[in-house]
Amino acid sequence: MSQKANFSRDLIKLKNIEQVISEITERLQNDVFNILRRKGAIVGISGGIDSSVTLALAVKALGADRVIGIIMPENDSSDDSKNLALQLAEKFGVKTIEENMTPALEGFGCYKRRDEAVRSVIPKFNPETDKFKIEIKQSILNMKLPPVFNATVYFADETTESKMLPMKAYLQIVAASNFKQRSRMSMLYYHAEANHFAVIGTPNKHEVKQGFFVKYGDGGADIMPIGHLYKTQVYELAEFLEVPKTIIDRTPTTDTYPAEQTQEDFFYQLPFETMDILWYGWENGYSAEEVAKEMGYSPEEISNVFINFERKMKTTDYLRMPPIHFSK
Amino acid sequence: MDTIITQTEQLRSFISEITFKEIDEITEDTLLFEEGVFDSLGFLSLISFISENFGIEVENDELNEENFQSIKSVISFISKKKNVLE
Numbered sequence: 534m535s536q537k538a539n540f541s542r543d544l545i546k547l548k549n550i551e552q553v554i555s556e557i558t559e560r561l562q563n564d565v566f567n568i569l570r571r572k573g574a575i576v577g578i579s580g581g582i583d584s585s586v587t588l589a590l591a592v593k594a595l596g597a598d599r600v601i602g603i604i605m606p607e608n609d610s611s612d613d614s615k616n617l618a619l620q621l622a623e624k625f626g627v628k629t630i631e632e633n634m635t636p637a638l639e640g641f642g643c644y645k646r647r648d649e650a651v652r653s654v655i656p657k658f659n660p661e662t663d664k665f666k667i668e669i670k671q672s673i674l675n676m677k678l679p680p681v682f683n684a685t686v687y688f689a690d691e692t693t694e695s696k697m698l699p700m701k702a703y704l705q706i707v708a709a710s711n712f713k714q715r716s717r718m719s720m721l722y723y724h725a726e727a728n729h730f731a732v733i734g735t736p737n738k739h740e741v742k743q744g745f746f747v748k749y750g751d752g753g754a755d756i757m758p759i760g761h762l763y764k765t766q767v768y769e770l771a772e773f774l775e776v777p778k779t780i781i782d783r784t785p786t787t788d789t790y791p792a793e794q795t796q797e798d799f800f801y802q803l804p805f806e807t808m809d810i811l812w813y814g815w816e817n818g819y820s821a822e823e824v825a826k827e828m829g830y831s832p833e834e835i836s837n838v839f840i841n842f843e844r845k846m847k848t849t850d851y852l853r854m855p856p857i858h859f860s861k
Numbered sequence: 862m863d864t865i866i867t868q869t870e871q872l873r874s875f876i877s878e879i880t881f882k883e884i885d886e887i888t889e890d891t892l893l894f895e896e897g898v899f900d901s902l903g904f905l906s907l908i909s910f911i912s913e914n915f916g917i918e919v920e921n922d923e924l925n926e927e928n929f930q931s932i933k934s935v936i937s938f939i940s941k942k943k944n945v946l947e
Binding site: 670678679680681699700701844847848 | 909919924
């Protein structure tokens with residue numbers, strides 16, 4: 534019987550990157566051509582690390598002429614996102630199509646519904662001049678209770694106001710913002726169907742397991758080639774695949790709300806390097822004591838993080854569930 | 862005393878309604894999070910419920926186990942907040 538290795542930060546590192554890439558690309562090729570019987574791949578590219586690695590893998594698997602990168606900016610996207618996506622496409626020799634999502638989102642009432650919910654909590658918020666984001670103020674390390682979101686408004690006069698979001702406003706902001714991922718998914722499938730291609734999804738392991746994706750939004754794709762990789766491992770692949778350094782060095786953002794927001798303050802509450810190794814420890818049955826010793830936290834802090842992981846897995850099951858089909 | 866009983870019943874009934882649990886399964890000592898009664902949206906609903914029904918505003922630094930681990934601790938939290946307001 535093999536003995537479990539002592540817990541260490543290095544456990545998460547990929548042993549043979551070349552082999553991992555070769556397994557993914559072989560599988561991608563087989564899935565696109567033989568299982569899905571499609572001629573190529575559509576990848577939504579945002580200038581982020583996950584979509585960049587996914588595009589690079591798709592090119593390696595299928596060839597650059599069988600991959601199209603779709604860039605889908607909207608009102609709240611940063612200019613960096615588009616520029617980095619273009620850099621990426623140029624590097625890998627991939628055709629890009631830009632689709633401005635703002636008119637569709639205005640049609641859905643995405644911004645109007647979302648801003649109305651923010652104003653219900655912070656009445657002075659003026660979407661024309663002010664910016665806002667939603668964030669978690671509590672630390673995952675010393676909290677056994679679930680996190681609660683705040684809306685933080687950055688006013689044009691450089692003052693800020695932050696208020697805890699009540700249920701109704703929180704749900705309305707999330708539901709309205711999710712139009713972004715869902716309309717992008719529709720656009721990706723438009724191009725996929727118009728070219729007889731498959732849609733390749735970009736969520737990584739944390740996003741899938743912790744439910745940091747939108748059901749039938751970025752969670753809607755034909756294949757998820759990096760859904761089993763920790764973010765740290767996605768970065769390892771990025772280096773190996775020679776993804777542009779500007780993309781590798783960029784802090785992961787949500788690019789969803791008007792004010793700048795990292796994935797850490799929106800959802801994870803810890804830097805991804807730490808989150809990865811803690812998740813590995815939890816998932817592989819290491820005790821809070823063993824993990825705490827290696828990571829320099831107290832066992833109680835690690836135990837709180839583990840409680841949160843378990844809760845997130847359980848409460849986001851709904852997102853990973855396929856439709857329930859009745860049979861006779 | 863009557864107020865405490867009423868508040869306890871209001872909270873039990875609210876928790877039963879939003880968690881689809883039988884009201885008899887929820888006592889004032891049930892550990893709302895440790896026993897898995899509440900998820901994160903449940904917690905948010907509870908905060909909204911006590912704000913709307915007991916007229917108190919919950920602050921970020923009050924979101925801790927001492928104030929929210931059971932109905933008993935929520936009642937004690939409400940009472941402390943009301944005393945400060947009065």
